[in-house]
Amino acid sequence: MLKDFKGFRSIDKEELRSGIREEREHLSASQMKLPEAKLPVMVIFEGWNAAGKGELIGKVIRNIDPRFFKVATMDRHPNEEEKRYPFLHRYIKEIPEAGKIRFYDTCWMEEVVDNVMEGSLSDDEYKKKIRSINITERQLCDNGYLVIKFFLHISKKEQKKRLENLQSDKDTKWRVEKEDLVQNKNYDDYLEVFERYLEDTNSSRAPWYVIDAKDKKEAEYQILQYLNRGIDVALTNTKMNVPILQNTFPMKKLPKLAEIPLEGKTVSEEEYDAELEKLQKELSDLGNRLYRKKIPVIIAYEGWDAAGKGGNIKRITEALDPRDYVVEPIASPEPHEKARHYLWRFWTRLPKTGHITIFDRTWYGRVMVERLEGFCSENDWQRAYNEINEFEKELTDWGAVIIKFWIQIDKDTQLQRFTDRQNTPEKQWKITDEDWRNREKWDLYEDAVDEMIAKTSTAFAPWHIIESVDKKYARLKALRIVIEQIKKRLS
Amino acid sequence: MLKDFKGFRSIDKEELRSGIREEREHLSASQMKLPEAKLPVMVIFEGWNAAGKGELIGKVIRNIDPRFFKVATMDRHPNEEEKRYPFLHRYIKEIPEAGKIRFYDTCWMEEVVDNVMEGSLSDDEYKKKIRSINITERQLCDNGYLVIKFFLHISKKEQKKRLENLQSDKDTKWRVEKEDLVQNKNYDDYLEVFERYLEDTNSSRAPWYVIDAKDKKEAEYQILQYLNRGIDVALTNTKMNVPILQNTFPMKKLPKLAEIPLEGKTVSEEEYDAELEKLQKELSDLGNRLYRKKIPVIIAYEGWDAAGKGGNIKRITEALDPRDYVVEPIASPEPHEKARHYLWRFWTRLPKTGHITIFDRTWYGRVMVERLEGFCSENDWQRAYNEINEFEKELTDWGAVIIKFWIQIDKDTQLQRFTDRQNTPEKQWKITDEDWRNREKWDLYEDAVDEMIAKTSTAFAPWHIIESVDKKYARLKALRIVIEQIKKRLS
Numbered sequence: 001m002l003k004d005f006k007g008f009r010s011i012d013k014e015e016l017r018s019g020i021r022e023e024r025e026h027l028s029a030s031q032m033k034l035p036e037a038k039l040p041v042m043v044i045f046e047g048w049n050a051a052g053k054g055e056l057i058g059k060v061i062r063n064i065d066p067r068f069f070k071v072a073t074m075d076r077h078p079n080e081e082e083k084r085y086p087f088l089h090r091y092i093k094e095i096p097e098a099g100k101i102r103f104y105d106t107c108w109m110e111e112v113v114d115n116v117m118e119g120s121l122s123d124d125e126y127k128k129k130i131r132s133i134n135i136t137e138r139q140l141c142d143n144g145y146l147v148i149k150f151f152l153h154i155s156k157k158e159q160k161k162r163l164e165n166l167q168s169d170k171d172t173k174w175r176v177e178k179e180d181l182v183q184n185k186n187y188d189d190y191l192e193v194f195e196r197y198l199e200d201t202n203s204s205r206a207p208w209y210v211i212d213a214k215d216k217k218e219a220e221y222q223i224l225q226y227l228n229r230g231i232d233v234a235l236t237n238t239k240m241n242v243p244i245l246q247n248t249f250p251m252k253k254l255p256k257l258a259e260i261p262l263e264g265k266t267v268s269e270e271e272y273d274a275e276l277e278k279l280q281k282e283l284s285d286l287g288n289r290l291y292r293k294k295i296p297v298i299i300a301y302e303g304w305d306a307a308g309k310g311g312n313i314k315r316i317t318e319a320l321d322p323r324d325y326v327v328e329p330i331a332s333p334e335p336h337e338k339a340r341h342y343l344w345r346f347w348t349r350l351p352k353t354g355h356i357t358i359f360d361r362t363w364y365g366r367v368m369v370e371r372l373e374g375f376c377s378e379n380d381w382q383r384a385y386n387e388i389n390e391f392e393k394e395l396t397d398w399g400a401v402i403i404k405f406w407i408q409i410d411k412d413t414q415l416q417r418f419t420d421r422q423n424t425p426e427k428q429w430k431i432t433d434e435d436w437r438n439r440e441k442w443d444l445y446e447d448a449v450d451e452m453i454a455k456t457s458t459a460f461a462p463w464h465i466i467e468s469v470d471k472k473y474a475r476l477k478a479l480r481i482v483i484e485q486i487k488k489r490l491s
Numbered sequence: 492m493l494k495d496f497k498g499f500r501s502i503d504k505e506e507l508r509s510g511i512r513e514e515r516e517h518l519s520a521s522q523m524k525l526p527e528a529k530l531p532v533m534v535i536f537e538g539w540n541a542a543g544k545g546e547l548i549g550k551v552i553r554n555i556d557p558r559f560f561k562v563a564t565m566d567r568h569p570n571e572e573e574k575r576y577p578f579l580h581r582y583i584k585e586i587p588e589a590g591k592i593r594f595y596d597t598c599w600m601e602e603v604v605d606n607v608m609e610g611s612l613s614d615d616e617y618k619k620k621i622r623s624i625n626i627t628e629r630q631l632c633d634n635g636y637l638v639i640k641f642f643l644h645i646s647k648k649e650q651k652k653r654l655e656n657l658q659s660d661k662d663t664k665w666r667v668e669k670e671d672l673v674q675n676k677n678y679d680d681y682l683e684v685f686e687r688y689l690e691d692t693n694s695s696r697a698p699w700y701v702i703d704a705k706d707k708k709e710a711e712y713q714i715l716q717y718l719n720r721g722i723d724v725a726l727t728n729t730k731m732n733v734p735i736l737q738n739t740f741p742m743k744k745l746p747k748l749a750e751i752p753l754e755g756k757t758v759s760e761e762e763y764d765a766e767l768e769k770l771q772k773e774l775s776d777l778g779n780r781l782y783r784k785k786i787p788v789i790i791a792y793e794g795w796d797a798a799g800k801g802g803n804i805k806r807i808t809e810a811l812d813p814r815d816y817v818v819e820p821i822a823s824p825e826p827h828e829k830a831r832h833y834l835w836r837f838w839t840r841l842p843k844t845g846h847i848t849i850f851d852r853t854w855y856g857r858v859m860v861e862r863l864e865g866f867c868s869e870n871d872w873q874r875a876y877n878e879i880n881e882f883e884k885e886l887t888d889w890g891a892v893i894i895k896f897w898i899q900i901d902k903d904t905q906l907q908r909f910t911d912r913q914n915t916p917e918k919q920w921k922i923t924d925e926d927w928r929n930r931e932k933w934d935l936y937e938d939a940v941d942e943m944i945a946k947t948s949t950a951f952a953p954w955h956i957i958e959s960v961d962k963k964y965a966r967l968k969a970l971r972i973v974i975e976q977i978k979k980r981l982s
Binding site for chain 2 (some may be wrong): 029032035036054057058061062065066067070071073079080081103105171174285288292310313314317318320321322323326327329334335336358360426429
């Protein structure tokens with residue numbers, strides 16, 4: 001893409017001037033349509049050092065009301081804190097909300113290319129990162145994001161000239177870093193890596209636009225044109241359905257809920273007390289080892305209302321050092337969460353390495369409550385199975401242990417517990433009208449759960465069904481699974 | 492407080508056992524009352540290294556549903572990113588929302604004491620930090636927070652024994668850090684500094700509870716008792732009015748809005764173009780110097796609807812490197828923001844050193860729209876003048892430049908602009924029914940603004956009134972003030 005790049009067609013000054021003026025006016029006008037269309041826009045600037053990314057972003061945003069955009073300036077290297085999350089984390093944290101534009105002054109490309117040039121990335125690791133990036137960009141597009149990617153291109157000679165100019169002025173000298181000079185010296189090597197990256201991540205949903213950045217005015221003109229055309233197209237695209245992808249992950253087959261026997265899954269008081277102590281002791285030791293080995297753990301709880309999730313979680317956390325874990329109760333999303341990709345609020349709640357996050361309800365809300373209550377479109381939840389599998393794959397590839405529990409009871413048991421809660425003053429806060437309403441939809445939920453389990457029980461993050469008519473039995477079973485999964489990861 | 496500490500009265504095993512049981516049950520019961528009472532609870536654990544903070548937090552939270560609490564584990568030293576914010580920032584970020592408990596595994600005390608022991612804090616700087624901490628704790632209490640502070644006390648001998656025990660076991664050896672050993676060696680010096688800190692920050696609203704931590708069970712009992720009594724009292728205290736404090740800050744006297752002549756504050760087209768270019772060039776250079784000198788800048792915009800804030804902000808940002816600033820448009824708070832101290836959403840939007848944040852509407856909403864629309868109580872907004880002055884003092888002490896603009900127009904000009912917006916299709920998004928409703932309350936707002944300006948024009952962060960009937964005049968004036976204030980700070 002760079003090697004056969006022809007450069008900007010030459011046009012005369014007058015044409016350029018009027019062209020820029022027109023495009024600026026167009027952008028000023030279309031920015032106002034973004035909030036109504038609820039369109040989130042990511043504009044990614046990559047390119048050669050000294051190609052003028054900052055300056056060009058500065059020119060483009062002159063035409064946009066500050067209420068509608070923000071600039072995310074990403075450091076070349078993640079800091080110590082950021083290194084404790086998946087590499088995509090610091091970029092995904094910054095995605096815009098609906099109706100807003102986020103400009104990235106470099107994004108995941110720069111980090112990957114730097115890694116390659118430093119030799120810190122094997123070919124396999126490079127391919128894995130490319131896969132992650134392509135999945136992320138596709139997911140963003142599928143969920144209504146407009147992703148526009150610019151690569152600012154200059155020649156070796158031009159780059160050298162610019163760096164020398166910067167260095168010769170005492171006010172700008174500090175802007176030239178050692179890395180810039182190294183890049184110019186090894187321009188041809190970088191060109192190879194850039195070229196490969198651009199080809200590897202060029203997709204029809206989120207294509208690359210190579211910008212001839214030799215002349216600032218011409219570069220601005222090209223950028224404004226692509227940006228405006230991109231927004232124009234995206235504005236006509238809202239509420240489109242997206243093709244549902246085939247599953248490509250290895251799956252683990254699990255029975256349907258109705259096929260799971262619940263009777264007899266009990267434990268005696270004595271056995272419970274003895275086992276609980278033993279298992280918690282074991283988990284406590286494992287927790288220390290996880291912390292020291294910097295392994296992140298994600299435990300996801302789903303299940304029927306009143307199935308006993310809370311008490312179950314408690315038996316896990318009791319065994320852990322309170323500094324090492326956090327429980328995230330998930331309710332309906334707040335406005336700033338709803339306005340972003342639905343996995344964003346989980347990305348931003350991930351544990352850092354060595355820590356454990358327990359989700360009390362999870363991202364699976366998408367294919368249960370959001371599906372059944374119509375909070376998202378059919379296309380949205382149909383697509384979500386694969387998106388979630390990709391999300392969990394990303395996390396296990398990062399090194400996380402993911403343990404997903406479905407806490408299972410039957411309808412009669414739920415009724416008993418609801419009634420008990422209603423009749424016990426200290427428990428009344430636990431039961432709401434919504435619980436009763438959900439109960440009426442039991443059969444619909446059961447179908448949705450069966451489909452969810454069938455479609456998201458991947459080999460790397462399978463569901464575990466926990467029979468919980470006897471809560472004590474359920475607690476021991478969950479503890480044993482957590483212990484087993486952590487041990488597997490530690491070995 | 493430590494030197495004359497008598498230790499825990501001895502009680503027999505049976506009394507202790509039943510006491511703990513009772514307190515645990517009490518805590519289990521009262522946690523449920525927190526959401527309804529909308530009570531946010533901060534429980535701060537400080538104390539000697541190896542006194543058992545983590546373990547005791549672990550015991551206490553066993554009695555609380557994970558939905559109701561989180562543990563904030565604060566590193567002994569701020570990381571590089573955290574160092575670029577005011578020292579309170581990383582703690583304030585973590586304050587709980589209404590109805591939740593946040594346990595701090597060490598808070599601002601540890602950092603200050605460490606600084607003193609390292610010799611990196613002069614006596615004046617120490618006093619300044621103590622003042623900041625006392626103000627913060629008082630503000631939290633005044634805004635409905637329950638703040639409970641525990642200091643876990645053990646003797647030099649006991650600490651030595653514990654550290655030796657940890658070191659002798661290969662599984663726990665890694666937990667002992669050099670700093671722990673240094674503390675034990677210099678126990679008496681630490682005792683002096685702890686003692687002074689405890690006395691300096693002991694207040695009736697947020698008193699210290701010194702816990703005899705020699706025996707773990709006894710320590711748990713003491714902690715549970717204090718925690719339960721604290722919550723019991725706080726639950727009876729909700730919706731109490733808080734005394735309004737006298738102003739202690741030097742003020743700058745400004746005229747009332749009605750006294751400010753608006754006519755004649757105009758500029759010719761030619762002068763505007765020439766001056767704008769000159770001033771933006773100057774600001775652009777200053778922006779680079781701020782970045783290099785790592786000085787943070789906060790620009791706060793308030794003003795009448797349609798006064799021209801947006802265009803005014805634009806003329807500032809045009810001169811800045813887009814990587815160095817961010818514009819924060821402030822709308823009504825989201826649920827997770829409303830559930831916290833009202834300044835929290837501004838604390839979490841502060842610029843880091845070397846950066847500029849421009850607030851399009853600000854924390855002054857408290858004494859304008861929230862006051863007039865009844866979104867907070869009279870006591871709340873009456874108290875806010877001083878709280879805001881304290882907040883801004885904290886920021887200027889940190890080294891920030893704060894520039895506050897009131898963009899002023901008269902009622903006729905507003906009507907003209909409203910009508911113009913209504914009649915121009917591309918501007919219609921800028922005008923809402925709410926704007927018309929606010930306009931009806933012009934006189935009430937004017938009184939509120941006069942009071943706000945009179946009470947918050949401190950010498951360190953005065954208001955600047957910008958006459959904006961001629962928007963061009965207003966833009967030049969704002970630019971000049973920004974330049975002047977930054978220059979003052981740089982010199």
